[in-house]
Amino acid sequence: MDYDGVDAVLFDLDGVITPTAEKHMQAWNRMFTTYFAERGIEPYSDEDYFRYIDGKPRLEGIASMLAARGLELPAGGDDDTADADTVTGLGLRKNDVFLELLAEGIEAYPGSVRYLDALEAAGIASCVVSSSKNATTVLEAAGLRERFDVVVDGVVAAREGLAGKPRPDTYWRGAELLGVPAERCVVIEDAVSGVQAGAAGGFAHVVGVDRGAGHDALREEGADVVVDDLSELIEGLPEART
Structure with missing residues (x-):
């Protein structure tokens, strides 16, 4: 993926970072x-x-x-x-x-953690944008809560009256809270409705992660790139930014 002009990555949570899907x-x-x-x-x-x-x-x-x-x-x-x-x-x-x-426990996808590490090294910001009202609980269970200063979840969406996916409003809010224009953000989603939200929002790229929806379905709904694991996105990241 071309990271030129990309300053932030906006992640869905369930099925993208953690196997909670x-x-x-x-x-x-x-x-x-x-x-x-x-x-x-x-x-x-x-x-x-x-x-x-x-x-x-x-x-x-x-x-x-x-x-x-x-x-x-x-x-x-x-x-x-x-x-x-x-x-x-x-x-x-x-x-x-x-x-x-x-309560039985949850571990993040190893490839997703490697990608988060690589983004941090490259100086690219990230946040979580999830429809779930349990996003914070899931991040805490996976030991990842401290990695994200910005979490826009179902609780935030309800409190602020934000339309849910497939509307792009929650992703726009995530970009706004990061202080990054939408056109300089990447959206990463495993759900068709989430890909539709990214495609409707004017973002730099929309990445589909195939956890069962299918490569073709994700591409048809607007994904520019489809991968099976986020570690595939590490290649092409810029050198560490200062």
Whole structure:
């Protein structure tokens, strides 16, 4: 990749830096498998995850998945509990399962850590831009929280009223907090909706990381480069900047 004119890299988290996407997939699978089975609805599959849920804010993903099965639930609100038959309630159920899985431990992808090290040596800034409200918890569990001064996650997006992916707003906010123009930033994503956000935002490059979405799908939605591991991006980085 050409790093000329690049001053910052904006990372998605789940599936890009940490393999939490796998834990999210497991959590969604457990929650929706049970929910659909109880109602005699067509079973949930991993294909559903990539098509309707991956990369989207939690409640938007749930509404999209339900609509695909011809279902519609009340949105619910802050007073809902995990047993509420609402979109918010389903989100809380899924999150409970995810936190149980996260408690088992999480390690960052080794290639992603090497790439973070190489970016730091090159003097290129970085931040995390995630739809998840658990981003800080995941970074802490992986021992990476101190690497990022800027984290724009689902909590920040809700507090500031930022539109979620596939809109580029959260990535724009990450660039703004770093003090770097969008056109001098690289976006790295594993989700189709995240690649769409990067492609819509006027960034220098959009990199797709194929953790299951597929090279072709990521390219079709706007990725300039698609890799299987972030270590592939180290070649071409500039010498250490002073």
